[in-house]
Amino acid sequence: MSKAPQGCCTVSGLVKTYRAGGTEVRANDGIDLAVRRGEIFGLLGPNGAGKSTLVRQLTGLLRPDAGSIDLLGHDIVRHPERAARLLGYLGQESTALDELTVALAAETTGRLRGLTRRQARTETVDVITELGLEPLAHRPLAKLSGGQRRLACFAATLVGDRPLLVLDEPTTGMDPVARRAVWSAVDRRRAERGTTVLLVTHNVIEAETVLDRVAVVDGGKVIACDTPGGLKALVDGHVRLDLVWRHDAPTEVPAVAALADRAERTGRRWTLRTTPDEARELVAAVTTGPAFAALDDFTLATPTLEDAYLRLGGRHGGLAR
Numbered sequence: 001m002s003k004a005p006q007g008c009c010t011v012s013g014l015v016k017t018y019r020a021g022g023t024e025v026r027a028n029d030g031i032d033l034a035v036r037r038g039e040i041f042g043l044l045g046p047n048g049a050g051k052s053t054l055v056r057q058l059t060g061l062l063r064p065d066a067g068s069i070d071l072l073g074h075d076i077v078r079h080p081e082r083a084a085r086l087l088g089y090l091g092q093e094s095t096a097l098d099e100l101t102v103a104l105a106a107e108t109t110g111r112l113r114g115l116t117r118r119q120a121r122t123e124t125v126d127v128i129t130e131l132g133l134e135p136l137a138h139r140p141l142a143k144l145s146g147g148q149r150r151l152a153c154f155a156a157t158l159v160g161d162r163p164l165l166v167l168d169e170p171t172t173g174m175d176p177v178a179r180r181a182v183w184s185a186v187d188r189r190r191a192e193r194g195t196t197v198l199l200v201t202h203n204v205i206e207a208e209t210v211l212d213r214v215a216v217v218d219g220g221k222v223i224a225c226d227t228p229g230g231l232k233a234l235v236d237g238h239v240r241l242d243l244v245w246r247h248d249a250p251t252e253v254p255a256v257a258a259l260a261d262r263a264e265r266t267g268r269r270w271t272l273r274t275t276p277d278e279a280r281e282l283v284a285a286v287t288t289g290p291a292f293a294a295l296d297d298f299t300l301a302t303p304t305l306e307d308a309y310l311r312l313g314g315r316h317g318g319l320a321r
């Protein structure tokens with residue numbers, strides 16, 4: 001049995017290749033990762049980066065081609081069945097418990113994790129109350145909206161305390177109230193029980209506010225791993241200027257025409273990443289005369305994780321803002 005002194009989860013040289021219809025996809029291409037106990041650790045990256053493939057191997061559901069996975073001192077490649085006792089997993093795919101009610105799905109999960117009927121019932125009631133799911137408790141998962149079902153599955157994941165929670169895009173489709181309930185529940189478990197959380201996300205705003213550290217995954221590799229602040233330091237000294245035009249950009253204005261090739265365009269929005277000094281000049285140029293008349297809105301902002309991610313060479317468009 002290998003040891004991970006302060007570690008919760010240590011991954012070394014993980015490789016996974018899918019073979020389908022004569023083509024090969026190297027979804028994980030030598031991943032190294034060390035998640036500390038009690039950390040909220042994020043995996044950030046565009047669609048197809050290999051994040052779900054990685055977490056499915058951690059959960060023992062998928063066998064790596066090469067590499068090692070240590071979960072709290074257990075070798076999960078050799079003993080994949082042990083993962084279920086160490087972690088609670090919320091995957092992307094819909095659950096086998098879909099036909100059950102919210103309460104029964106949570107209770108059944110607790111029973112499968114070794115709780116007595118009474119313990120499972122008590123924990124179910126607690127978690128349903130904690131997440132504000134009482135009005136839905138007796139409705140089948142299959143008959144809920146996408147966001148409601150996701151919250152109910154999250155509730156089930158929490159029943160039967162586990163030292164590690166692996167959450168694959170847990171808040172997808174949820175409204176702001178439900179999202180807040182999820183992050184409060186995660187925070188509470190970390191604070192009260194020292195629970196470690198491994199979180200897969202596309203959402204840069206969530207990533208910035210809840211994560212202790214982030215690994216940026218792209219093309220099956222970890223291309224950076226740091227605190228959100230550390231990653232943002234990569235783009236220190238830069239600012240982002242967003243210009244939103246009322247209609248088409250007034251390219252007859254020379255100052256605007258000069259920006260045309262540099263701006264990243266999303267509909268009527270032009271985004272420019274530049275130094276604070278140049279940003280001041282650009283703001284002065286577009287807030288006078290005909291350019292200003294054509295301008296609907298502008299914002300000047302310090303770098304986000306998305307900017308850091310782009311600087312790292314990640315593909316644009318895969319991350320939500």
Ligand SMILES: Nc1ncnc2c1ncn2[C@@H]1O[C@H](COP(=O)(O)OP(=O)(O)OP(=O)(O)O)[C@@H](O)[C@H]1O
Nearest residue numbers: 018019020025027046047048049050051052053054
């Ligand atoms: N069962 C499979 N068979 C073949 N290829 C697969 C399979 N599952 C995933 N892939 C491929 O492996 C790569 C990594 O997929 P994965 O689902 O791990 O990415 P992801 O980062 O989780 O993406 P998303 O953010 O869209 O969930 C992709 O190119 C995907 O098409």
